[in-house]
Amino acid sequence: MGEDRLFIVFLVVAVVVLLARALAGRIRAPDAILLVLLGMAAGFVPALPQVVVSPELVLFGFLPPLVYHAAFFTAPREARADIVPIVTLAFGLTTVTTVAVAATIHALLPGLGWAAALAFGAAVAPTDAVAATAVLQRLGAPARLVTILEGESLINDGVALTMFGLAAEALGTGFTFAHGAGRLAQVVVGGVLYGLVVGIAIRRFRRSIQDPISQIIVSLVTPYLAYIPAENFGASGVLATVVAGFSIGTHGEGVLQPASRMVGNTFWRILTFLLESALFVLLGLEIREVLRRPGGHTWGDVALTTLAVSGVVIGVRLLWELGNGPLADLVPGGRRSREGLGRRQRIVIGLGGMRGAISLAIALSLPAAVGPERGVLVLLTALVVLVTLIGQAPLLPLLLRRFGLIESDERRREVMVARKAGLQAALARLDELAEEDEVDERTAEAFRQMLEVRLDRVRYFLDRQDADGRSRPPGGRHVRTELVRAQRAKLTALYRKGRIGAGTLREVSRELDFEDPVVIRKSRS
Template identity: 70%
Template sequence: MGEDRLFIVLLVVAIVVLLARALARRLGVPDAILLVVLGIAAGFMPGLPTVTVSPRVVLLGFLPPLVYHAAFFSAPRETRTNAVPIFALAVGLTLVTTAAVAGTAYVLLPGTGWPAAIALGAAVAPTDAVAATSVMQRLGAAPRLVTILEGESLINDGVALTVFGLAVEAINAPFTVGHGVVRLVQVVVGGVAYGLAVGLVVRRVRRWISDPSSQIIVSLITPYIAYVPAESLGASGVLAAVVSGFYLGTHGEGLLQPASRLLGMTFWRILTFLLESALFVLLGLEIRELLHQPGGKSWWDVAWIALAVSVVVIGVRVVWELGNGPIADLLPGGRQSQEGVGWRQRLVVGLAGMRGAISLAIALSIPAAAGPDRELMVLLTALVVLVTLVGQAPLLPVLLRRFGLVETDRRRREAMTARQAAANAALVRLDEMASADEVDERTADTFRQMLELRLERVEYFLDEMDEDGGEGEGRREDRGEPPGSQRVRAELVRAQRAKLNTLYRKGKIGAATVRQVGNELDFAEPVSLRRPT
């Protein structure tokens, strides 16, 4: 693609992202739907160059940072608590969906062999949680549902890509069951082991870096260091990126060390937003091109085959989610993991299985050796993505409200309770410092008044649950503080962080609340005393 054409495409992507963002807020529709729909509409603009996105660009350019970021910010306690439903969806359902779609393709496309049919099944099996979780988080859905969907999406990409890789090997060369087992072990164990090694090395390296810009650079290249070599070694790059992200996210340093955490959080928030948005727009533009290539079939044949595959994808997920309770009970900890999860929650999770750009990238990777139906498989995958996005995502807000699964007030109260406990911990620490003559009386009185005022505000909002409660609770206000008080402020911030971590370990608050209140404490921490830990 020439420079002029590339500029036009990038400009169209930027315009669609801005327009979709504005409309999504006004209409209350998930960004992903509007990004895809507007992308398709933009594709019919006269003069727009043909857009063909290489699957390698998606798998190498977009996928590593997205899965690494999601793994980094995963909630370890919540993930461990919901390990059984996450494992059942990410592994069990992905394999069952692959098999069901492969069987459907084998019947409906007579010229397709089993390896190519399995490749198609692996392409449409993984979910994209962006659209679903954006709806749930905006409405304040139960955090457990969000955790399950995010955990599933984090793992099923690796499972689907592993199955797809084995299917492609079977397309290109004779394949035996023994060889498949060996390759499966190599892909999974190799990916996990290499990802853990990357996490260990990067953790050591980051201890020696305090410059914010250098920290951001290290955090940006880490997912690629995990993904690319793992793929070159024949292991799973997705699993390597996930494991490295999860390890670094749960071992104290955070995305960046304290000296650059705020800058790093802003950088990654913008980066992931741009990557996700660009993926959905490019998906829409790509679908326009695929619609011109029905794979030698009539549009009637394409329509009903796509409908059949979509029904299988959606139906298998709903049936699996509604009926896997007895199976999950057989797994260690399965019975406990099912407590509090009724048919309403299961139905919401079952209908939250939208597909995204990763599915299309996998389908585009199907080799020409798959046979004459290769182009049709790519088109079918694109149509399944479109059907699940446009057809399922709008149902989620309706179901969440109708089933009473919106917990906005509970989440706001949890955050306020955490602020209250943190302020009380800071008061206790201040009294200890005053008793030990570590702080003069004037400074102690100043901070005591500030903390007591904050407590009064939090207690008021806890009673009233005002919509604006909690905004700016942890922000700094240095005016009027006695000289030399930064050391005291830093000590009080540490006491509040310690209290947050204690509340989280005891299960009193969730990971989202820890991050929210922790970000407020980042603003409260004296700049001159922020040091890497």
């Protein structure tokens, strides 16, 4: 691709992302839905060049950071508590879905071999929890449902990509059962062991780094260090990346030191959003030619196949979630893990399995050995993603309200309780330092007043919530906003008069960012 064409594609990606963000804020729809629609619409702009996305670019460029980010921010205690439902969904359901979709597509497209059918099944089998959890968290759904969906999405990525890799190998060489079992063991065990090695090595290495920029560079290199060598060794790069990310993220404070954690979190949030968004747009640009001539198939065939595959994907998941009780009971701790997950919760989990960026990435990496059907399989994957996002995401708010599963204000109260405990511990430690003469009384009093003001705000929130059962933002938020605004105005005036320099203006402005309620609220959304 020439430099001019590359620039045009980059510009289209940026425009689509900006439009999706603007529309998402207005109509309160998940970004993923709008990115799919706008990305596919962008493919019909006549002046745009034809785009062919290299499978290697997707596998080695996009996947490592996406998978690593999900693994790094996994909640270990919550995931361990719900390990049985997570594992049965991630391993059992992903395998069943892959086989069911493969059988369906093989019946509808008889010219497609079983290896290619299994590769396609592996592409649409893994879920993407981004859209579902965005809806659930915004409405205040039980945190347990969010944990299960996120944990499942993290593990089933590795399961699906492992099956996809084996199916892709079978396209070129053909497998016997014994050979396939041996390769599966090599892929899984090798990936897990190498991921552990990378995780331990990075954790030790990062302790010697204090510079925030160097910390971010290390965090960016880590997923590629885990993924690419593992693939070259014949192991699973995805499993290696998942294990490395989970190992680093759950030991100590993770890759980033406290001074750079806020910047690092922002960097990774923006990076993963841009990578996922770019996948949707690139897919839209690539399928333009397929839409004009869908692999020799009629549009009726494409529509029928899309509905059939989407029905299998959604139906198998619902049936699995509602009927896998006997299977879960066979697992140690399975019966206990199902406590609190009634029929209503399982229906929400069943309809929370939308497909997204990982499915697109796998489809775009289908090898040329698939043959002339590759284009229509990419198209079908995009349409299945679209059907699950548009068809399932709007149902979640209705179901949560209908089933009475909205736990409004619980998360915020939990945050306030944690802040209260932390501030009380800080005050107790300050008294100890004062008694031991490690801090003079004037300094101790200054810190004590600062901590007590913060503690009073937390108590005020908790008292109001306990009084009427509903949380309302503390009345001091407006005052804090006005005070910060006044300080910003004064800083700007001092700069314009030449009394302070640009460096001082930026430094003090950054400090005010940590006090501005508006900035804090937007950074959390």
